[in-house]
Amino acid sequence: MSTYKLIEIAETKQRLENEQAILVDTRDAQSYAADHAEGAFNLNNETLKEFFEKVQFNTPVFVVCYHGNSSKGVAQYLADQGYKDTYSVEGGMAMWRELYPMT
Numbered sequence: 001m002s003t004y005k006l007i008e009i010a011e012t013k014q015r016l017e018n019e020q021a022i023l024v025d026t027r028d029a030q031s032y033a034a035d036h037a038e039g040a041f042n043l044n045n046e047t048l049k050e051f052f053e054k055v056q057f058n059t060p061v062f063v064v065c066y067h068g069n070s071s072k073g074v075a076q077y078l079a080d081q082g083y084k085d086t087y088s089v090e091g092g093m094a095m096w097r098e099l100y101p102m103t
């Protein structure tokens with residue numbers, strides 16, 4: 001069984017640009033609606049089924065939350081479901097916003 005890995009924001013962005021990968025945003029729907037990184041999938045109980053239908057197990061999955069803590073649990077959960085290449089994004093959207101201000 002695979003376990004999640006940690007990844008920095010700059011590398012996450014780079015890999016999202018260059019690979020068939022997906023960014024999963026686990027923040028609440030309101031925070032997600034207020035701002036999110038381009039292409040991010042808002043994962044919650046309502047969207048989980050859609051996620052499993054859409055995203056194949058060999059797709060790299062980058063999980064981002066508020067500060068980079070709870071994303072670890074979600075990344076491990078997705079690894080446990082069969083996703084082979086899962087990551088928790090260090091610093092979360094709080095740091096992402098600092099590094100790459102959103103308009």
Ligand SMILES: O=S(=O)([O-])[S-]
Pocket residue numbers: 065066067068069070071092
């Ligand atoms: O636990 S968290 O604040 O990183 S979502």
